[in-house]
Amino acid sequence: MGKGFYISKPLGFVLFGLGAGAVLTIFALSVVYVQEKRKNEVNARDGTRIVTTAAPHRTSAPSNEAWDKYRLPDALLPEYYNVTLWPRLVPDEEGMYIFTGKSGVVFTCLKETNLILIHSNELNFTLTSEMHHAKLTGLGGTxxxxxxxxxxxxxxxxxxxxxxxxxxxxxxxxxxxxFHGELSDNLGGFYRSEYTENDVKKVVATTQMQPTAARNVFPCFDEPSMKAVFHLTLLHPPGTVALSNGMELDNQEVLQTRFEPTEKMSTYLLAFVVSEFTNIRSPPEANILIRIWGRREAIESCQGDYALNVTFPILKYLENYYNTTYPLSKSDQIALPDFAAGAMENWGLVTYRELSLFYDPKVSSNEDKEWVVTVITHELAHMWFGNLVTMRWWNDLWLNEGFASYVSYLAADYVEPTWNIKDLMVQQQVQKAFDVDSLVSSHPLSSREDEVITPDQIDQLFDTITYSKGAAILRMLSEFLTESIFANGLHNYLHEYAYSNTVYTDLWKKLQEVNSSIQLPASINEIMNRWILQMGFPVVTIDTRTGSITQQHFLIHPEAVVDKPSDYNYEWFVPITWLKSGSNMGQHWLLTKTASYEPMKTDTDWLLANLNVTGYYRVNYDPQNWERLLTQLNSDHKVIPVLNRGQIIDDAFNLARADIINITLALRTTKYLYEEKEYIPWESAVRNLEYFFLMFDRTEVYGPLQVCLKAQPLFDHFKDITSNWTQKPPRYMDQYNQINAVSMACKTGVKGCSELTRMWYRQWMKNPDTNPFLFLFLNSYSANSVEFSDSVQASSSLSRYLEYSIDPNLIRKQDITYAIVYIADNVIGQPLVWDFVRANWEHITKDFDDGSFFSGGLINGITKKFSTEFELQQLQRFKEDIAASSFTFDMQAIERAIEQTKANIKWISENKAQVMNWLIEQSD
Incomplete structure (x- = not known):
C-alpha cells in the first residue's frame, strides 16, 4: 500500500512550500473543495430491504479457548471462495446504503477439529439452515x-x-x-465514495481490504498466509460498470458481472468497484491490457493519459528487473474520489486517490507528476513482491512496503531518466527514516509474530519505519551486494516462492546463494538481523588523527532512556565507504563498537565517509577533519559529491541536536551555500533551518535568524536564470530549488519576494488554469506577513475553517489530517488547532478507519512546535485522557510527540544563547 508515500507528499497545492501562511489555508479550503458544496441529491430508487435474524455475539474475558485468540488455528486451509455481492448505490427507507451477499468457501481439514473459526466483522447474517447462520456440506462423498x-x-x-x-x-x-452489511463512508472494507457530475451526486462502491477489512465484507480466513482463489460475481445497477482483480467474463442484461478466478492470493488483495466511471486503455497489440479508470470528466480531460503512458514501460522494466513475467492478463488502475491511503496494490485492480493517479498539465505541478509516477511504480512493484510472494504474517510488512518504496525510485528513474529521481531517495526516505528512528519510541523493522496479533497492532505497523527505513535498509543491502546480485537473488526468491508465503530470512537465503563475488564479513542473515531486529541506527565517529572508528546508538534526545533491550546490544555491522581529498576511495566494515583502520588516518587530507549516503548511519569526525571539510566546501564545494554535501549539513545539524557537536559547527556548514545552487544541499539546509524557525518563531531569536538568512543570493540567482521569473528552469532539480529560493526569500523578507508572490497570487485567482509551476510559489508568503496578520490570520477566520475541516460536505474524510495540520503550520493557527483537536477528538476519529496514519500525521503536525513545559504537560494530560477512553489509534504517535517535546525544551535551553550570538556575529 502506498501509505508511506502519501503522508510525505503534498495534497495538491495545499502542502507545497515551506512554512505556509493562512492565506493559502483559506484559499485551499474554500476553493479546492468548493465542488463538494454543490452536491445535490437525486431521486433515490428503492433498494431491497433484507430482514435477518440477529446473531448472538459474545465478548468474553481472556481465556485459552481458540475463539478468544486473535490468530487462526492451523486446522483448516481455504482453497477457493465463491462470492456474490450486490451493493445498493441508493439509500434504503432508513437512509442507509447497504450491500447483500452470498459466500461459500471450500476448505481442507488439516487437523482433527470440531470447531470452525472464520473471520467476520460488522456483518448481519441470514439464517441458512436449522436456525444456524451457516451451512456446512461435505465434498467428494464426505x-x-x-x-x-x-x-x-x-x-x-x-x-x-x-x-x-x-x-x-x-x-x-x-x-x-x-449476509448483509452497510456500504458506509468510513473508507474501509466495502464502502462508498461520492462525487458530483453535472450537479448530480454519483455513488461508487469500492473496497480497501488491507490489512484486516476483508472480514467486514464476507466471512473469510483473513490472514495473509491463508491464500486462496476467489470467484467473484457482482450485481450492479444499469449504467454502471463492475471491476475486480480478474478480467470480466460476462455482463448479462440483468447487470450481473462475473469475473475470471483470481490467482491464489491473500484476502487483503481482493478488490472490486461498481461505478459509472469510464476508461482509457492500451492499444490492442499490447500483450497486457492496461486500463485507467476514473470520473468521466477527468478521463475526458486527459488526466489519466500520463498514467497510461508510463504504466506499460514500468511493467516492462519490472519484468526485466525481477526477470519474471507479469503474472496477470490485465492491469486496471482506478482513481477514487475518496480513498484513505495513497494507493493500494490489489492484484490486477490497483486503487488510488485521484491525486495519486491523475495528472493534469494545466493545473498540476512537477511534484504532482513525480508523485503520480512514484506511486504507480510503488504499487506495480507489489504485483510481484507482496502479491506473487507474500509475507507470512504482518510482522514482516516492512519487507513488502520497504521493498516497493525502494524499487519505486528505480522504476521511476527508468521512465523519467532526466529527473535524476534516485537521488531524491536520500531525503525522501533515508533522512525521513532517521528523524523517527532517532527516538526511543521507535521500533524494530521486524518483530516476533506473537507481538503483532490484534488489528490495532497491525495498523500501527503502517508507519515511517516500515516504509522509509525499510527502503533505506534494502538500498544499503543492494549497494554492498551490487544491484546485479541483488536482482538475481530476487528472481530466485520469486521463482521458488511464487503464490506462497515467506519470512524475511527466505530472501536472505536466496541472496546468499547467488553471492559468489562480494566478500562479506558475515552471512547476509547475520549482517541484516542487526539492522532489522533492533530499532535505531548508529552514528559512526571517525578520528582521522588516529584512525579510530567507533559506533554508538544515535538518539536525538541523548538523555532519553532506552527501555527496549536488544540481543545485539545496539551494535551494527556497518559498511563504511569513504573518500579522501576527492581521490582515494575505500570500503571498510565496522563490526564492533570500536575499531582502528589505518587508511582512514590523515594529517592533511579531508576524509568523507558514507559516500552518496548508501549506508543507514550518520557520520561524525574529529574537530580537525570537520574544519578541513568546511574549508573544502568554502573553497570548491563541487569536489564533494552533491549527495554528501546534503549529508554533511543534515548530519551536522542532527549531531548538534543530540549534543555530539557544537551548534555553531552545524550553522557553519551553511555558510558555503552562498555559492551552492544545487537542490539537495539546499533542501537539507531548509529542512534543518525549519527546525530553528519552529523553535524560535515566538522568541527574540527570530529576527536575527531572518536577517542572517536574508543575505543568501539564491533568490537573485533564479531571478537571473529565469529571465526575471518569466521562464521555467530547464533542469528538474532546479525547478524544485526555485521553490526553496522563493520560500526562503519571502520568509526572511528579501526585497521583491512578497511583491512577486502577491502578483502570482492575483494572477492565479483571476485564472486558475495559469501555469501551475507559478502556483507553487504562492506558499512562499511569509507566515508573519504584516499584510495578512490582521485579516487572513485572524483567529475567527481560522477557527471557522477548522469547523469546516470536520464537515464531510466540505472536506473529504481522506483529507481531514491535511486540512487541520495545514492550519497548525500557521503561528496563530497552531494553538487554535491544538485546542480544537482536544475538544473534538471523538468526533474527528470515530468514523475514520485508518487510525495509525491518521493519528500519527495529525499529532506530529500539531505538536512539532511544542517547546515549553506547559505544552509538555498538556500533551501528557492528553495521553492520559486518550488512554482512559475507548479510542483505538496509534498511541506511539503521542509518545513520540512527548519525547520530541522534551528534546525541544532541552535544545532551546542549551542552544538559544549560542544561536543568538552566532547570528549577531554574522550580521556584523
Whole structure:
C-alpha cells in the first residue's frame, strides 16, 4: 500500500512550500473543495430491504479457548471462495446504503477439529439452515457434521461454528453463508465514495481490504498466509460498470458481472468497484491490457493519459528487473474520489486517490507528476513482491512496503531518466527514516509474530519505519551486494516462492546463494538481523588523527532512556565507504563498537565517509577533519559529491541536536551555500533551518535568524536564470530549488519576494488554469506577513475553517489530517488547532478507519512546535485522557510527540544563547 508515500507528499497545492501562511489555508479550503458544496441529491430508487435474524455475539474475558485468540488455528486451509455481492448505490427507507451477499468457501481439514473459526466483522447474517447462520456440506462423498452452535466473538472478530463431531483430516468441506452489511463512508472494507457530475451526486462502491477489512465484507480466513482463489460475481445497477482483480467474463442484461478466478492470493488483495466511471486503455497489440479508470470528466480531460503512458514501460522494466513475467492478463488502475491511503496494490485492480493517479498539465505541478509516477511504480512493484510472494504474517510488512518504496525510485528513474529521481531517495526516505528512528519510541523493522496479533497492532505497523527505513535498509543491502546480485537473488526468491508465503530470512537465503563475488564479513542473515531486529541506527565517529572508528546508538534526545533491550546490544555491522581529498576511495566494515583502520588516518587530507549516503548511519569526525571539510566546501564545494554535501549539513545539524557537536559547527556548514545552487544541499539546509524557525518563531531569536538568512543570493540567482521569473528552469532539480529560493526569500523578507508572490497570487485567482509551476510559489508568503496578520490570520477566520475541516460536505474524510495540520503550520493557527483537536477528538476519529496514519500525521503536525513545559504537560494530560477512553489509534504517535517535546525544551535551553550570538556575529 502506498501509505508511506502519501503522508510525505503534498495534497495538491495545499502542502507545497515551506512554512505556509493562512492565506493559502483559506484559499485551499474554500476553493479546492468548493465542488463538494454543490452536491445535490437525486431521486433515490428503492433498494431491497433484507430482514435477518440477529446473531448472538459474545465478548468474553481472556481465556485459552481458540475463539478468544486473535490468530487462526492451523486446522483448516481455504482453497477457493465463491462470492456474490450486490451493493445498493441508493439509500434504503432508513437512509442507509447497504450491500447483500452470498459466500461459500471450500476448505481442507488439516487437523482433527470440531470447531470452525472464520473471520467476520460488522456483518448481519441470514439464517441458512436449522436456525444456524451457516451451512456446512461435505465434498467428494464426505458427510459433514451437523452444526451444534453458531455465534460471533466480537473482540477477536470470529464467526464461531461448533460441530457435533470432528471434521476428517484430508477431506474438503463447503461453508455457505448469506449476509448483509452497510456500504458506509468510513473508507474501509466495502464502502462508498461520492462525487458530483453535472450537479448530480454519483455513488461508487469500492473496497480497501488491507490489512484486516476483508472480514467486514464476507466471512473469510483473513490472514495473509491463508491464500486462496476467489470467484467473484457482482450485481450492479444499469449504467454502471463492475471491476475486480480478474478480467470480466460476462455482463448479462440483468447487470450481473462475473469475473475470471483470481490467482491464489491473500484476502487483503481482493478488490472490486461498481461505478459509472469510464476508461482509457492500451492499444490492442499490447500483450497486457492496461486500463485507467476514473470520473468521466477527468478521463475526458486527459488526466489519466500520463498514467497510461508510463504504466506499460514500468511493467516492462519490472519484468526485466525481477526477470519474471507479469503474472496477470490485465492491469486496471482506478482513481477514487475518496480513498484513505495513497494507493493500494490489489492484484490486477490497483486503487488510488485521484491525486495519486491523475495528472493534469494545466493545473498540476512537477511534484504532482513525480508523485503520480512514484506511486504507480510503488504499487506495480507489489504485483510481484507482496502479491506473487507474500509475507507470512504482518510482522514482516516492512519487507513488502520497504521493498516497493525502494524499487519505486528505480522504476521511476527508468521512465523519467532526466529527473535524476534516485537521488531524491536520500531525503525522501533515508533522512525521513532517521528523524523517527532517532527516538526511543521507535521500533524494530521486524518483530516476533506473537507481538503483532490484534488489528490495532497491525495498523500501527503502517508507519515511517516500515516504509522509509525499510527502503533505506534494502538500498544499503543492494549497494554492498551490487544491484546485479541483488536482482538475481530476487528472481530466485520469486521463482521458488511464487503464490506462497515467506519470512524475511527466505530472501536472505536466496541472496546468499547467488553471492559468489562480494566478500562479506558475515552471512547476509547475520549482517541484516542487526539492522532489522533492533530499532535505531548508529552514528559512526571517525578520528582521522588516529584512525579510530567507533559506533554508538544515535538518539536525538541523548538523555532519553532506552527501555527496549536488544540481543545485539545496539551494535551494527556497518559498511563504511569513504573518500579522501576527492581521490582515494575505500570500503571498510565496522563490526564492533570500536575499531582502528589505518587508511582512514590523515594529517592533511579531508576524509568523507558514507559516500552518496548508501549506508543507514550518520557520520561524525574529529574537530580537525570537520574544519578541513568546511574549508573544502568554502573553497570548491563541487569536489564533494552533491549527495554528501546534503549529508554533511543534515548530519551536522542532527549531531548538534543530540549534543555530539557544537551548534555553531552545524550553522557553519551553511555558510558555503552562498555559492551552492544545487537542490539537495539546499533542501537539507531548509529542512534543518525549519527546525530553528519552529523553535524560535515566538522568541527574540527570530529576527536575527531572518536577517542572517536574508543575505543568501539564491533568490537573485533564479531571478537571473529565469529571465526575471518569466521562464521555467530547464533542469528538474532546479525547478524544485526555485521553490526553496522563493520560500526562503519571502520568509526572511528579501526585497521583491512578497511583491512577486502577491502578483502570482492575483494572477492565479483571476485564472486558475495559469501555469501551475507559478502556483507553487504562492506558499512562499511569509507566515508573519504584516499584510495578512490582521485579516487572513485572524483567529475567527481560522477557527471557522477548522469547523469546516470536520464537515464531510466540505472536506473529504481522506483529507481531514491535511486540512487541520495545514492550519497548525500557521503561528496563530497552531494553538487554535491544538485546542480544537482536544475538544473534538471523538468526533474527528470515530468514523475514520485508518487510525495509525491518521493519528500519527495529525499529532506530529500539531505538536512539532511544542517547546515549553506547559505544552509538555498538556500533551501528557492528553495521553492520559486518550488512554482512559475507548479510542483505538496509534498511541506511539503521542509518545513520540512527548519525547520530541522534551528534546525541544532541552535544545532551546542549551542552544538559544549560542544561536543568538552566532547570528549577531554574522550580521556584523
Amino acid at each position: 458427510s459433514a457434521p451437523a452444526i451444534l452452535e453458531t455465534w460471533f466473538q466480537t473482540q477477536t472478530q470470529f464467526m464461531v461454528i461448533q460441530l457435533k463431531r470432528k471434521l476428517q483430516v484430508g477431506k474438503s468441506y463447503w461453508l455457505y453463508t448469506e
